[in-house]
Amino acid sequence: MKKIRLIHNLPRSGGTIISKCIGVQRNVILLSEIHEQGELIREKMGSDPNMANPLKQALKLSNFFNDKEKEKIQKSNYNFIDKINLIYEKAENKGKKLVIRDWSYIDFIGLPFSKPIYQNSLIKKLEKDYEIKNIYILRHPLENFFSINSLKILNNKIPLDFFLKSYSLFFKEAAKARTYSYEKFTLDPYKDLRKICDNIEIEFDKKYLNNIGNIEITGDHKAISSNTVLPSEDKIMKFINEDILLKIKKNKLYINLIDELKDFYRS
Numbered sequence: 001m002k003k004i005r006l007i008h009n010l011p012r013s014g015g016t017i018i019s020k021c022i023g024v025q026r027n028v029i030l031l032s033e034i035h036e037q038g039e040l041i042r043e044k045m046g047s048d049p050n051m052a053n054p055l056k057q058a059l060k061l062s063n064f065f066n067d068k069e070k071e072k073i074q075k076s077n078y079n080f081i082d083k084i085n086l087i088y089e090k091a092e093n094k095g096k097k098l099v100i101r102d103w104s105y106i107d108f109i110g111l112p113f114s115k116p117i118y119q120n121s122l123i124k125k126l127e128k129d130y131e132i133k134n135i136y137i138l139r140h141p142l143e144n145f146f147s148i149n150s151l152k153i154l155n156n157k158i159p160l161d162f163f164l165k166s167y168s169l170f171f172k173e174a175a176k177a178r179t180y181s182y183e184k185f186t187l188d189p190y191k192d193l194r195k196i197c198d199n200i201e202i203e204f205d206k207k208y209l210n211n212i213g214n215i216e217i218t219g220d221h222k223a224i225s226s227n228t229v230l231p232s233e234d235k236i237m238k239f240i241n242e243d244i245l246l247k248i249k250k251n252k253l254y255i256n257l258i259d260e261l262k263d264f265y266r267s
Contacts, residue, residue, distance in 0.1 A: 002129065006123065008173070009102075012151070012220065013138060016218075016220045017223040017229055021229065022200075028099055028202055032217045034101065034122070035107070044114075052103065053083070054083045081125060106121075109158065109163070135178045137185075138264055180192055182232060187232075209229075212226070254267075
């Protein structure tokens with residue numbers, strides 16, 4: 001059965017920088033923040049819908065499609081799965097492995113542009129035709145929550161209880177696959193990246209940092225422009241009001257979530 005590689009992460013959880021590290025490994029083709037509803041959500045956000053179109057991303061790759069293939073693609077009306085299949089077959093013919101960074105935001109958060117369905121729709125779409133090799137990326141839920149709400153486009157529109165539920169359901173999916181902590185990854189990226197490459201069955205390149213600044217990707221602007229992996233800092237936790245923090249830590253949903261995450265985080 002054909003194998004396809006997937007990366008799953010909630011927004012503001014280190015997915016961009018880790019995906020960059022994966023995308024520059026040997027013989028890898030990376031598509032970033034891909035979802036069947038991605039183009040629609042990009043439109044609602046007021047951004048370019050082509051950012052979420054897998055074929056549009058693939059057409060930007062140097063020496064991937066030739067001119068004749070590009071002309072045919074531009075004249076065709078492929079559905080979502082057809083696009084993935086076309087890119088996959090082209091990658092395989094070139095001796096490369098297709099890695100897709102899922103846009104998990106749509107399935108597990110969605111607000112204020114859509115309602116979450118709380119299941120991984122990309123896996124559901126692909127698992128009939130592909131063997132899925134995937135990883136999940138986590139960030140401490142409080143750091144993740146405040147960082148998401150700091151985004152101008154979301155502007156504090158994600159309620160705490162809503163986010164805690166979304167994170168918990170995302171983690172239940174993560175428990176089915178290999179899961180990595182963003183904070184731990186940044187402390188020793190070489191070690192975790194090598195494990196990730198083994199997990200999703202791609203060749204590890206120990207000199208990956210030489211190329212990390214050259215890859216095009218969607219996501220966090222700071223991570224997009226970064227040429228290295230910097231240790232994660234608990235910036236938000238240091239500046240949050242202690243009374244607010246204490247109130248959150250008494251929240252039953254938060255208490256239950258931290259218990260679920262005991263192998264990754266403490267309260």
